[in-house]
Amino acid sequence: MRIQSITDDFGGTVEDIDLRTIANGEVTELRLALVQRGVLVCRSQTLQPEDIVNFARHFGPVEYGVREDFQLPSNPDVYVISNIVENGKPLGNPNDGFAWHTDLSFLAHPTAFTFLYALETPPEGANTEFASAAVSYDRLSDEEKRQYGQIAVRHSYEMLHGTRKGARPLTEAELLAMPDVVHPLVRTHPDTARKALYLGPDTSLPMDMEPAAGDALIHSLMDRTTQRELVYSHAWRPGDLVVWDNRTMVHRATEYDRGRYRRLMHRVTVRGERPS
Numbered sequence: 001m002r003i004q005s006i007t008d009d010f011g012g013t014v015e016d017i018d019l020r021t022i023a024n025g026e027v028t029e030l031r032l033a034l035v036q037r038g039v040l041v042c043r044s045q046t047l048q049p050e051d052i053v054n055f056a057r058h059f060g061p062v063e064y065g066v067r068e069d070f071q072l073p074s075n076p077d078v079y080v081i082s083n084i085v086e087n088g089k090p091l092g093n094p095n096d097g098f099a100w101h102t103d104l105s106f107l108a109h110p111t112a113f114t115f116l117y118a119l120e121t122p123p124e125g126a127n128t129e130f131a132s133a134a135v136s137y138d139r140l141s142d143e144e145k146r147q148y149g150q151i152a153v154r155h156s157y158e159m160l161h162g163t164r165k166g167a168r169p170l171t172e173a174e175l176l177a178m179p180d181v182v183h184p185l186v187r188t189h190p191d192t193a194r195k196a197l198y199l200g201p202d203t204s205l206p207m208d209m210e211p212a213a214g215d216a217l218i219h220s221l222m223d224r225t226t227q228r229e230l231v232y233s234h235a236w237r238p239g240d241l242v243v244w245d246n247r248t249m250v251h252r253a254t255e256y257d258r259g260r261y262r263r264l265m266h267r268v269t270v271r272g273e274r275p276s
């Protein structure tokens with residue numbers, strides 16, 4: 001196994017590895033690289049759904065998908081992202097993730113690691129883009145670090161759902177199952193002790209701030225985090241497995257010609273700690 005840097009600040013490409021037969025020593029090395037580099041790319045894998053789940057389990061407890069309609073019927077630990085419709089039924093979720101975000105930040109114990117595996121990819125578009133909210137934190141002034149270190153932020157599944165165009169309203173039961181949660185704006189990584197901004201624009205608002213001002217703050221911090229020169233844009237090929245650490249990274253999907261191309265991705269997520 002060899003790991004090459006993608007940018008000076010974050011990201012790594014892992015070569016000479018088969019994730020189906022990974023040894024314990026390699027898991028330790030990979031995990032260290034992952035928490036330090038934020039995102040790792042493993043090309044040319046051949047993974048069945050259970051292979052992705054087994055690999056993910058090395059990194060913590062696998063989460064059960066939030067939206068049951070897009071779970072893989074044969075393996076509900078796997079969430080399907082796709083524009084493909086078969087027999088009138090969508091294979092997966094075609095719509096989420098086009099704004100910068102971290103995964104499932106509206107949970108009390110949000111996602112630590114996301115594993116995304118490409119089965120079918122358009123020849124153009126449909127990239128996944130990454131930026132480091134730890135790098136972004138490091139670039140703040142001392143005064144900003146002090147100020148933002150004191151801000152608590154309310155994250156809301158209801159707010160996220162409100163951004164889904166044409167979606168039916170959430171039911172009472174869904175709202176009860178997904179109450180708002182409060183996380184710090186600056187979180188400390190449990191393994192590396194590195195600090196990072198924890199950002200969910202359009203799905204979160206700072207406490208004790210006027211909503212418009214709070215919303216503007218979160219968006220401006222995300223804009224600073226995702227300046228073009230700080231972004232790695234991953235162009236997918238079938239067989240790519242990309243894993244990232246949501247404690248330090250933000251990401252988004254980019255658009256593609258959905259009428260022309262098919263996209264099929266399998267996603268597994270591993271639950272993390274309560275942010276602090």
Ligand SMILES: [Fe+2]
Binds near residue numbers: 101102
């Ligand atoms: Fe995501």
